[in-house]
Amino acid sequence: MDKLLSQIYGLSPEQLKAYSAHVMLGGGSRGGPILERGKGVRVWDTEGKDYIDCTSQSWALYLGYANDAINAIIHEHIENMTHIHQGFDTKARYYLAHKLASLAPAGMNRVSFTVGGGPAIEAAMKIAFKNIQPSRDFVTLFDSYHGTTLGTMGASWISTKSIGKFFGGSRFLPLTRAFVRIPNPVTYRNPLGVDTETYIDICLTMTREIFQRGTSGKPAGVIVEPIQASAGQLILPTRYLQELRKICDEFETLLIYDEIQTFGRIGDVFAANHFGVAPDIIVLGKGLGAGLPLAAIIISDKLEGFQGDTEELHTFANPSLSMITAAKQLEMFENGVLANCREMGAYLGSQLCALCATYPEVGDVRQLGMHIGVELVDDPESKNPLEKEAGEIRKAGFRHGLILGTGGVRRNVLKIKPPLIINRSECDEILEKFTASLCDVLRK
Ligand SMILES: Cc1ncc(COP(=O)(O)O)c(C=O)c1O
Incomplete structure (x- = not known):
């Protein structure tokens, strides 16, 4: 490994804490783990704990972390131009x-x-x-x-x-x-x-x-x-x-x-x-x-x-490199990624809807493909937003190894937007961790 890379990968918790003072952020909900590496829908933090990422990092990692096909085409093209x-x-x-x-x-x-x-x-x-x-x-x-x-x-x-x-x-x-x-x-x-x-x-x-x-x-x-x-x-x-x-x-x-x-x-x-x-x-x-x-x-x-x-x-x-990865991704879209997105999205959507029976606080599930939002309310009639609880469920998600997004004008919508390559057992894992997080906060 390049010496500089091993130096960066080897930064101690104390160094990380000290260096964080130099980073100036203008947005984004902080408070999550420090991320170290990822593969597929999963990402690991510096403590070695793994999470399923339902944010796809700003909803942008459609093919997940370290996708083999994308990495391979990057390695080939980078020899020619960036x-x-x-x-x-x-x-x-x-x-x-x-x-x-x-x-x-x-x-x-x-x-x-x-x-x-x-x-x-x-x-x-x-x-x-x-x-x-x-x-x-x-x-x-x-x-x-x-x-x-x-x-x-x-x-x-x-x-x-x-x-x-x-x-x-x-x-x-x-x-x-x-x-x-x-x-x-x-x-x-x-x-x-x-x-x-x-x-x-x-x-x-x-x-x-x-x-x-x-x-x-x-x-x-x-x-x-x-x-x-x-x-x-x-x-x-x-x-x-x-x-x-x-x-x-x-x-x-x-x-x-x-x-x-x-x-x-x-x-x-x-x-x-x-x-x-x-x-x-x-x-x-x-x-x-x-x-x-x-x-x-x-x-x-x-x-x-x-x-x-x-x-x-x-x-x-x-950016020639990004254009090559964009083109590769479009090819992958046609070869099964979009079909998977539709199928797994519909599965997640229907299972999340089914949660309403046990958790009436799940007021609405809005899903199209892997673009999913769950709106939390105190009860289905009044539809009063559960803003604080949505934030707490996001935190509980971290404990259970699940990264959720939050949003909505009333900050009471949990967003489940994982990479489009997710499979059925990973969807089940999301559902299990999501339910556990709901239970921690809504039934404590
Ligand atoms: C719908 C929509 N439009 C525009 C933007 C801005 O894009 P960027 O953050 O790349 O400037 C975003 C980013 O979250 C978005 O979600």
Whole structure:
């Protein structure tokens, strides 16, 4: 082993404690173990304890830790190239762009690559501004999350509602703009207490009103996560997306899908294809590079794309290694990974639903592929959120060797989003550990 690597791997608990003072974090729920190595769906900490990872590390390690096929292709390709300037073409970039275009909805054929999810949303915003003129505003849904760059912060979660607690509060306001918000069609609990179909109609009516009277001229685009992940794993109804598409056409604004979390994880490459409603721009990130950094936008043939005059230029926007791993992963998607994701996701979903019989606190299970959220409430009638308990269950999960995510506007949603390669006995292990964690907290 390289001497430096053995020095790093050999850092003592005292050194780790001392060095941690130098690490400055701007987010993420800390308090978990220090991770040392992983394989498949499992990761080990520095104490040698193992965990099944239901977060896939920011939901991005679709093929799990240290995937053999991905590692092999990395080793081969790394002998040839890693970083290439955006201005030079490579076979890897041609191949991946072609592959993504061939899988995307018809008429979406141009791909621009970039360095991360937030910058990819901003790339989509630039395309929207270029094509919809004059325009000033972007519209997004209540409780959406689209990144923490200065350009996307205002579109994210509760930033427009809360000065102080999130996203640096007012300190970033000089360069952060609030986005115009439209109501999200929540199916589990809506503020008016009406049935879901009626609430969808109300959301759509309000959206029309806001487009007419709540924006400064024509909005450049509406940015939508087909499954609102941070908001609490809210799966948008197909009818809502169909009608939103019509509203965007009527008001001549662009429909932009943030597919950063749904890509592949829902058991289909693109949410646009799954829901059968095509947007004008699709944004990808997170799992796109099979664990290596990569993000992209795919745009409709109807739109004017980027020009080569430095409208969109990033040092690391042509990462050859990530493009090779992304292409390999797409091949693996077709050779069983997505089918497994659909099958194991449905199994996990049905078993989690069955937990409601013993734990009425399991108020709702929302599942599409391996995109799963469990909403905890005090009882199924009142649906009062169990925020504190959700945090405690996450901690109990660590004790049982299970890494869970938490989220939702009320912080009462547990997220179960493991790598897509998970098998049946690993699903059973998740269910067993999850139930034990529920029992520790809810039946103590
Ligand atoms: C739906 C969605 N959009 C955008 C982002 C931002 O991506 P990144 O963290 O790569 O900037 C995220 C990240 O969590 C996300 O979940």
